[in-house]
Amino acid sequence: MKALRVLNNNVVLARDDRGQEVILTGRGIGFRSKQGCAVDPSLIVRVFVPADGRDPDHLAEVLSLLDEEVLRAVVLALSEAGIEGRESTRPTLAIAVADHVASALDRTRRGIVLEYPLRAEVQTLYADEYRQAQQLLAAINARVDPQLSEVEATALTMHLVGAGFASGDLSFTYTMTGVIQQMLAVVGERFGMDVAQDTMSAARFITHVRYLFVRIHQHRQLTGQESTIGRGIRENFPEATRTAQQLATIVELRLGQGLSEDEVSYLALHVARMTMEKGGDRP
16 A cells, blocks of 8 residues: 555555555554555554545544544454454544543543433443443553543444444434334333333334434435335234334434335334234234
């Protein structure tokens, strides 16, 4: 790889063998690189290959503005926790986590304790990401001083979940979390049951809704199968269908986008599965 621009001691914008611009990070990589010359591969810790049309030059500038030691700790921790390998198409994740860690370290030094909203909901709705976040926090704490509180695992979870969206915007993740909770509450109230979020059907519902949010965010809702699948779902699960339509209204009110007929039908199918675990769908 040849260096195109040296941002600071730890960040270099380069061009790889395939001709695409990439961002390289590593301790001292900028100090020992020169524009137009090959970059020493032994100095490269992480290779960011920006996707979704993101501007590599701009992202490299943002990375260079972060605390160098914090960025290095986060990059190594992401790899150690198994969240990302040596190459990544998500520089925004490293940027967001490093920025958060820098702020958390500053709060810790000043004795400020922060309690995150939706902590219990995050642990339940995003169990896999929460386990990853705990591993990430441990890997970060092995490299920073002072140590960060365990409550930071909640914020790190939100960043991991948010990385699934193009923008990585945490406000969208918080909105999604609240909407999922609201949807589960509606299902429980409508069918007079306690929706246990650790059941297989509830877990499938939560996963489906998360991907639904991704599709909404990317303007790629499911369409085209309504004539075959949707009709059968509506005929066999009428109450679940009415509930799904209510859930679709919640999504439209909260996100400003209506759901396609296919999306409503699949929501109904997942609602029906949850109710069948509790004794069946009411006509």
